[in-house]
Ligand SMILES: CSCCC(=O)C(=O)COP(=O)(O)O
């Protein structure tokens with residue numbers, strides 16, 4: 001499907017969804033210091049050709065302006081004339097869409113996700129045992145165990161992409177960047193939000209559990 005084949009209604013729905021989730025996450029303090037980026041895919045998914053709306057780079061995501069988003073292709077290149085720059089981390093979104101066919105990807109920096117990514121960096125994943133919110137990932141086993149992958153946080157974003165390619169696990173809809181933040185995704189904005197909220201709950205849980213147990 002080419003970008004021109006995507007209807008105006010589909011594009012407007014993606015922008016409305018982004019605006020809604022951006023406002024909600026802003027109210028939670030999830031975009032400190034202009035950090036974070038959000039995207040919603042538009043049109044059909046084909047690994048060879050897909051498009052998504054993404055937040056523009058460097059913007060204060062706690063305010064709304066007419067210049068908050070732009071549409072890009074699977075290479076992260078703008079598909080309409082614009083002076084806006086896509087998020088500096090657009091290539092990570094491109095790779096997650098390519099691998100998963102997701103409908104939305106949300107990235108936030110929080111103290112809990114940043115601290116926990118460094119605490120478990122030596123094992124390159126966060127172990128989680130039996131926390132009820134694992135069910136938000138559609139994992140229903142009794143006392144389920146999951147490992148949430150952590151990848152390097154290079155300043156050069158293209159360098160991060162191969163690690164995402166290698167470490168992304170289809171059953172875990174999220175990946176941590178070391179001392180940076182979480183990328184969470186889902187089939188649509190509703191599911192991506194549910195996953196992100198579950199990850200953030202789990203990171204706080206694990207942080208407090210480790211603290212109570214005086215680990216290391
Ligand atoms: C000031 S936060 C550093 C960049 C970052 O990690 C981020 O999430 C925001 O970058 P963007 O280009 O999407 O605004």
Ligand SMILES: [Zn+2]
Pocket residue numbers: 035036037089107109180181
């Ligand atoms: Zn970031």
